[in-house]
Amino acid sequence: MRNVFIPILSLIICLTVIGVWTLGFSSFTIFSYTLKKAGELPRPLPDIQMINHEGIVFNPGEIKKYKLINFVYLNCPFVCHKINNRLEQIYNKIDTNLVPNEIEFLTVSFDLKNDDVKKIKNYHKLFKGEISGWTFALPYQSTDRYFTDFLSKLGIWKYTVPSTGLINHSIYIFLVNRQNQIVRVFDPARESDEMIIQGITQCLKEK
Amino acid sequence: MPERKIKIAILSLLGIMIWLLSFTLNEWLIETMPRHQLIQLPSMFFIGVLMGITASHHLKPDLPWSIAVLIFVMFSLLFWMIPHSIDYAVISPGFNRIMHANMLLAGFLTISSIRHTIPEVKIIFLGMVAAMIIAGGIALLSFNILLCSAFTIEQQKQTGTLLTLLGIALYFFMAFILFSSLSKK
Numbered sequence: 535m536r537n538v539f540i541p542i543l544s545l546i547i548c549l550t551v552i553g554v555w556t557l558g559f560s561s562f563t564i565f566s567y568t569l570k571k572a573g574e575l576p577r578p579l580p581d582i583q584m585i586n587h588e589g590i591v592f593n594p595g596e597i598k599k600y601k602l603i604n605f606v607y608l609n610c611p612f613v614c615h616k617i618n619n620r621l622e623q624i625y626n627k628i629d630t631n632l633v634p635n636e637i638e639f640l641t642v643s644f645d646l647k648n649d650d651v652k653k654i655k656n657y658h659k660l661f662k663g664e665i666s667g668w669t670f671a672l673p674y675q676s677t678d679r680y681f682t683d684f685l686s687k688l689g690i691w692k693y694t695v696p697s698t699g700l701i702n703h704s705i706y707i708f709l710v711n712r713q714n715q716i717v718r719v720f721d722p723a724r725e726s727d728e729m730i731i732q733g734i735t736q737c738l739k740e741k
Numbered sequence: 742m743p744e745r746k747i748k749i750a751i752l753s754l755l756g757i758m759i760w761l762l763s764f765t766l767n768e769w770l771i772e773t774m775p776r777h778q779l780i781q782l783p784s785m786f787f788i789g790v791l792m793g794i795t796a797s798h799h800l801k802p803d804l805p806w807s808i809a810v811l812i813f814v815m816f817s818l819l820f821w822m823i824p825h826s827i828d829y830a831v832i833s834p835g836f837n838r839i840m841h842a843n844m845l846l847a848g849f850l851t852i853s854s855i856r857h858t859i860p861e862v863k864i865i866f867l868g869m870v871a872a873m874i875i876a877g878g879i880a881l882l883s884f885n886i887l888l889c890s891a892f893t894i895e896q897q898k899q900t901g902t903l904l905t906l907l908g909i910a911l912y913f914f915m916a917f918i919l920f921s922s923l924s925k926k
Contacts, residue, residue, distance in 0.1 A: 537805045544809035548816035556825065563888050564828040613887075693832065693890040697772055702890040723886040 572689030607645035634667020789848020800853035831891035871911035878904030
């Protein structure tokens with residue numbers, strides 16, 4: 535009995551530690567861990583004031599439409615622009631009756647040090663054609679600590695690499711309903727544009 | 742020189758190495774993923790192994806305990822290959838020190854457990870560790886998304902390549918152990 539008990543006990547302890555650490559063998563990266571730790575869906579969008587590319591201060595919770603929210607920073611060398619290019623394709627493919635009447639796109643910069651209204655306005659201009667219903671914004675009068683807290687409540691991980699200043703972060707896209715509840719989280723690394731559009735239209739139908 | 746003095750000298754040298762790797766060179770070692778995963782982590786394990794060699798005459802675990810310890814060693818290695826753990830180790834110096842202590846302990850216990858266990862367990866242990874390292878390497882190579890927020894995709898791929906090669910080398914080592922033990926019989 536002892537011969538079996540000791541190795542089995544060791545196995546159980548080790549599995550328990552890893553199970554707890556990965557939230558039940560489901561979150562192996564810090565990105566998925568932060569998202570899962572933020573809570574089950576639907577959950578409320580944390581409160582925050584923002585300023586858009588036109589310099590208007592607003593609260594995303596006061597927009598009584600569906601909102602598709604993603605996070606970028608303008609000095610990002612690669613992934614943020616790739617995600618925004620994907621969003622541009624989604625924006626162009628989505629039913630024109632839906633944007634901006636039913637749903638708005640909101641791209642938020644989390645580089646509080648380098649990005650400002652002028653920069654996001656110029657960035658907004660880079661997108662081809664009229665993109666009404668797609669707002670670019672920055673946190674308004676937000677401290678680094680408050681914004682980091684907002685992001686972790688939302689389920690976004692952000693880490694600034696000290697040596698390069700690059701911000702490594704989650705790329706999740708959040709769908710928020712009219713009642714300001716996060717109802718879907720899309721992972722553009724795993725989901726195609728079609729899957730995201732299908733997910734959005736499905737949620738809008740369920741309203 | 743008496744044996745005891747040699748042991749003290751070796752242990753002092755290992756202590757200095759731990760200090761260098763865990764404190765003096767820590768900033769440099771956590772700067773890139775290959776340094777962290779392929780220098781700092783294995784170095785701590787091998788320092789633990791060297792410490793374990795000096796003490797292996799005193800530690801004589803029986804078969805159940807040696808299996809239990811080898812399970813602990815395997816899971817320790819697995820734990821520090823999880824991207825979430827790697828990120829925390831880089832972000833939090835305290836958590837990184839836990840990694841160092843864990844690796845030292847795992848290395849320290851490995852030698853006495855390996856020495857006092859049956860060949861089948863040795864082969865399974867080495868085979869599973871090699872398989873785990875290769876799987877980890879392939880995972881890092883095949884994902885085109887960032888798995889650890891503290892590093893870059895290029896570093897992730899580089900670490901993946903080196904881990905895969907290390908795992909393959911360990912497989913050959915395991916085969917060597919297997920065939921040499923068979924030829925002895």
